[in-house]
Amino acid sequence: MERALEVLVRARESIKPAYPTPEHLRNFKLSLMDQINFPVYVSTIFLYKADGNVKADQISQRLKSSLSKTLTKFYPLAGxxxxxxxxxxxxxxxxxxxxxANGFLFEYLQKPDQNLLRDFHPFNYAESPVASNGGPMMRIQATFFKCGGLAITVCTCHKLIDGVSLGIFVNSWTTTARAGNKEVVPRFVASTIFPASESFVPLPLHISPVQANRFVFDTKKIDRLRAEVSSASVPRPSRVEALTALIWKCARAASRSNLGYSRPSLSAYAINVRAVAEPPLPDNSVGNSVAYLMAQASEKEIETLQDLVCSLRKAKAEFRRNGLKTLLENKSIFDIPESIKDKFEKDEIDFYTFSSIVNFPYYEAADFGWGKPVHLTFPNYLVSNLIMLMDTNDGKGIEVLVTLSPEDMAFFERDQELLAFATTNPSVLGYTNTSKL
Structure with a gap:
């Protein structure tokens, strides 16, 4: 967009649960995995085209009323x-x-720019990223465009909410808004499986200048990539494995070009441990239930994509054997290999974190009654070397949001191996009906 998008706040209020939380539920116990996560806000933005049958005031009232009812069930988020x-x-x-907003939704969708989304947040994200000092656990902003389009930003405190938990909350909120018949009820049982500890090891959080970019991979390109990265060891790599290997390799190449030398690398891949916990957590369990498997690459090696896929598969196999048990014994959700722990502590390695919500029905879950979102995104303005994979809104491709240092991104976004498969930040309008944007 050539001109700035101005956003004017019209109202700010606190939405309380429709019914008081019972006294015996007033002190909510965090799990070990909740403890480990910093209380930073993680934001998700859902973008909707206009519904000519519903006015902005009606939409806002429906959002607030259904949110109040939903918070009765998700009572920790009102604390x-x-x-x-x-x-x-x-x-x-x-x-x-x-x-x-003083503009039209299609102006953003033509070329999505995460920097433009800063004003879609209910607070200054750069100045107040942490839910501390009595700050709300959840902060929401509904931004209406001139065309009637809508952006709903949901900011949740990572001290309690992971990606799956967010999906459960959104599904419950939208079901309530639609007056749906199937009630979505959360289960808060993680602390019984992962009890809190005095000696927990917090996740590292290094806030630094970052630059984000969006890359889209269509089905044909993904299939071609999967064929190229297949090997005797991994004959049928998944779509996410193939893309993770490609992004990891190109990010390492960008770091090498920027620094002028290679560094050892560690790739942390977030996995949902609800099903592998002992006993397993229910699917509707709300709370942090994510651990990280670690794949390693030496600075002395020039890895092929096949090598990196094999490294990911090896890390998965090791985690399945005893990874979760070992991590919990160590009061952590990540395990830095001893061979590079010293370099990790001195920030002398390239450390990347991958998270995937591919095949998770976010688009379907986020229908408040005026249709599914035309686009959704997860802005990140704080942490570099963070990569998020998600489905495109038509379900036929995969979007990858990559956040690196500005110096590394300058090399990464020009990498010819990456661009052989990816389209850099294409218009969302190519697969969206634009009549109400």
């Missing part, structure tokens, strides 16, 4: 972080902001 062990479920509520 405040008390300490490293608990949330005070005091019903202070979630923050809700109503705002208006």
């Amino acid at each position: 405040r972080v008390k300490d490293d062990f608990s949330i005070e479920c005091n019903d202070e509520g979630a923050e809700y902001v109503e705002a208006f």
Whole structure:
């Protein structure tokens, strides 16, 4: 977009649960995995085309009313972080902001720019990324465009909510908004399986200048990539494995070009451990239930894509054997190999974190009654070397959001091996009906 998109906040209020939280639920116990995560806000933005049958005031009222009812079930999200062990479920509520943008939705969708989304947040993300000092666990902004289009930004505190938990919440909220028949009820049982500990090891959080870009892979290109990375060891790599290997290799190449030399590399891949916990957690379990498997690459090796896929498969196999048990014994959700732990602590390695919500029905879950989103995204303005994979809105391709240092990104986005398979930040309008944008 050539001109700035101005956003004007019209109203700001606190949405409390429709019914008071019972006294016996007022002190919510965090799990070990909750403890490990920093209380930073993680944001998700859902973009909707206009519904000519519903006005902005009606939409906002439906959002607030259904949010209040949903918070009754998700009562910790209406509370405040008390300490490293608990949330005070005091019903202070979630923050809700109503705002208006001076532009049209299609202007953003023509060439999505994450920097333009900063004003779609209910707070200054750069200045206040942490839900501390009594801040809300959940902060939401509904931004209405001149065309009637809508952006709903959901910011949740990572101290309690992981990607699956967010999907459960959104599904429950939208079902309530649509007055659906199938009620979505959360289960808060993670602390019984992963009890809190005095000696937990927090995730490393290094806030630094970052640059994000979006890369889209269509089905044909993904199939071609999978064929190229297949080997005798991994004859049928998954779509996510193939893309993870490609992004990892190109990110390492960008770091090497920027620094002028190679460094050892570690790739952390987030996995949902609900099904592998002992006993397994229910599918509707809300709370952090993610651990990280680690794949390693030496600075002395020039890995092929096949090598990196094999490294990922090996890490998965090792984790399945005893990884979760070992991590929990160490009060951590990631395990840095001893061979490079010293370099890791001195920040002398290239460390990348991958997260995937491919095949998770976010688009289907986010229908409040005026249709599925035409686009959704997960802005990241804080942490470099973070890669998120998700489905395109037509379900036929995969979008990858890559956040690197500005210096590394300058090399990464020009990598010819990457561009042989990816399209850099294409218009969403190519697979979206534009009549109401």
